[in-house]
Amino acid sequence: MLELLLFAGADRYGALGVSLRADAYAPWGSSPMPRLGELDRMQDVIRKVIANEPVAELEKRLLRPGVSLGGARPKSLIEIDGQAWLVKFGEGEDEDTPLIEHATMTLAARCGIDVAQTRALPVQGRHAVAVRRFDREATARVHAVSAHVILRALGEPFGYPQLAQQLRRLCRADDIERQQEQLFRRMVFNILMDNTDDHEKNHALLRQADGSWTLSPAYDMVPSLSRLGMQAMLVGKDGADSTLHNAVSHCKAFGMTRRQATDVVDDICEVAEQWKAHFQGSGVRDADVAVLAQYLDNDRLGGQRRQGAGALRSSARRSR
Ligand SMILES: Nc1ncnc2c1ncn2[C@@H]1O[C@H](COP(=O)(O)OP(=O)(O)OP(=O)(O)O)[C@@H](O)[C@H]1O
Ligand SMILES: [Mg+2]
Incomplete structure (x- = not known):
């Protein structure tokens, strides 16, 4: 270890x-961190790694420390304006995924979610996405733990309501409500934006100077293009089902009344309804928008989004 x-x-x-x-x-x-000017060469090295071509020692330095941060996509660290950023590259897929990630993250910000700052960096006709590291403040290092560590240490199932309950224990008393609502917002956004890869290592907590914890800014939000219909973490009474009905079912675990939860759902549906214009405004190509629309605008997700919380309110009345 x-x-x-x-x-x-x-x-x-x-x-x-x-x-x-x-x-x-x-x-x-x-060794010194690579800089923006080395982006092209970094993408070349990634192409070589994916194609199983030999990579010289010096080239490997460009991809540092890809491995120690974890995650499945090719990434590296980079220094921009004296700050540490993570940079994630495309893997030769049809879509410009890094640009789509940037658009998703900035849409999440419009939904009232605290997100890690991102920048879309043009590289070889496509993009890489730079994500500002939340576990560094200038050169200082910030303690960070993933939801995986927190929930596993307690023997709890990996779930949003379970994590929300831990926020009660770990956050500053006057901040608990806000933190729990933040987590609820992320869950609803991930459902609506088909981010079904929202597993327990894609959520983290940061230690504050007074010893309390806060959620880290949200990261790794991107439509999974999966039609899976299930989130990677538990959502509510229907397990991990990607439905808004399921999302509000355990609102109490997030410290919210049904009314507060449905208001947040309405909020996020309203902003997410504009995803297309937001993505186009972020420079996502029409062909990619069309692919995304097959997943985001179908009956399942588009239907839920257009209905907003209306259906949830009336089903609550029925069940009373
Ligand atoms: N802004 C950030 N600051 C600090 N650490 C980060 C940041 N973004 C991601 N990480 C860390 O790096 C890991 C990998 O990043 P990320 O989840 O974005 O990559 P990925 O390859 O898309 O992952 P996945 O395997 O979930 O698809 C995260 O699990 C987290 O521990
Ligand atoms: Mg991840």
């Missing part, structure tokens, strides 16, 4: 680190 921490070096996720000296923080092998 210590070796894992050691070899991940100073760039690893969160604040834990291992020093090679007892009297100063001297982490293993740090």
